[in-house]
Amino acid sequence: MKRFWGFVLKEFLHIFRDPRTMLILFGMPIVQILLFGYVITNEIKDIKIAILDQSKDPVTIELTNKIISSGFFILDRNIKNINEVEDVFKEGNVRQVIIFESGFGRKLKREGTANIQLIADASDANTANLVVHYTMAIINDFVREQNKLTGSPIQFIPEVRMLYNNELKGVYMFIPGIMAMILILVSAMMTSISIVREKELGTMETLLVSPLRPTQIILGKVTPYVALSFINAVTIIVMGNLVFGMPVQGSIILLLAESILYILLGLSLGILISTITKSQQNAMFISLFTLMIPTILLSGFIFPIENMPKILQWLSFFIPPRWFISIIKNIMLKGTGLMYVWKETLILIVMTSIFFGLSIRKFKIRLE
């Protein structure tokens, strides 16, 4: 055991002495969160909209003025007919069409409610989401003002339609996504690189000749990365919460336990990659191509799985981050317990066992 810990200590020394490794380990998660966070929650400005005012009464004119003078929107054009909406979007400049129903003001006076329809071009899902949220905020503000003035409560009933992308995912999507991506990158890429580096330098041979057992060598190599990945997971959860208000509704212990499971999965992949590569560069490229790109494209991180072609949907079954993202979204946003995520958890456990099994076999074959 003492032999083993001395070896682990040395691995920590490697990590702490190498500024590049430190940067990837600790700089990357923070930069990624801020980058993705601010790109996605970025303020909107001068978004072009079109208005279809079927009423043209004082209330709709005042609300229109308020929306246009907010600074967020520019009125591109007024349209007269509902049929024009499609064309306006196809031209591509206009991001949102606001439709006031006919008799808006009258209805408001009589019934206290009126309908506004917001149609957004959701081919750019995140912008669409923002645009709609901003518009709603302005409308709500307007409603409050009116309530104060008249004393009688009125209500607008906005109806929101997202064109081209019905399954619009929330902005909270990116924190689970980044967590899934960073944890698998750090644990798989960094471990595979650090193991392959020993092969490249020839120190692996020295270690294999020593009384350390092969399993001890591998465990010694991955132990520091379990600890560091775990710190990363915590950093991401804390930053997501403090900077972007990402809640953790469910059990934090379950969340961390699932993260550890996912980290172990990444490590097993890293070991597997290290057994099939000979150079650090190779290990890095394989990690990037087999882990990062599928994580971004197929895990549902950015593109909703429901909207993918069937084949890609099947393919996404084999992408570990897909399941992890699903698990942590459930825990963080919906506050569900293990009862609801056991299936995903089981899938991750099975994947981890398969990868570990394969890499142990590969490692042994290499020794023969």
Next chain:
Amino acid sequence: MNEQKETIITVKNLVKKFGNFKANDNLSFEVFKGEIFGFLGANGAGKTTAIKILCGLWAPTSGEINVAGFDIYTQTEQVKKNIGYMSQKFSLYEDITVFENIRLFGGIYGLSRREIAQRATDLMRRLDLEHSRDKLISSLPLGWRQKLAFSVAILHKPKLVFLDEPTGGVDPVTRRKFWDQIYEAADRGITVFVTTHYMDEAEYCDRVSIMVDGRIADLDTPSALKGKYRVKNMNEVFLKIARIKPDEYNKLEPIYKVRKFK
């Protein structure tokens, strides 16, 4: 020397096949305690395969092998504890300090903290490295690194040390100094098993074996070999042996080819 001729390595009929290719074809030899045993041969002759098997890295296809008193099949653990190993590729970690390297390898070989501290102090004094205790290995000149690597390889006082082309890519002066260190270790009773393709180094060994095509072509003291082939130095011995097998010539290092036509 070797009056009592106590053996430390016994190899009988060692065969290692890769598919149909016999890397080691029926090797049999003994290494005696305290001697410097040279294991020579051109690249591809099977030296590295043999050394890997003796160190317990690879399993042989067949044959009886006993290293440091332990059976290579059933007592691999014991074998590993009792041998030291240094390869051509530099075996210390460059991004950690001199002392940390010593502590790491001391720890791996199961030395106590006190033993490590004591042997580290000894070793650094002997190598004149006391002021470099906390320097990174990468900041040391190559010659020093190599001396240190060798000292670390025998830190746990093994019965036997394997050196796999330890002087590859090193200038002649440093090589000469490195051999002084090998003699020192041999004087302390450590058996040295060394592979090399520098023929001048073969002269420094007590006995040498010369491998050609996966077999041991000859094995004896350098002077006996020179007498047998009636030549002046080990290089010519090597060429005579190699000449027996013309195919083998193509596998030779360029350095031998040049010398052959001199």
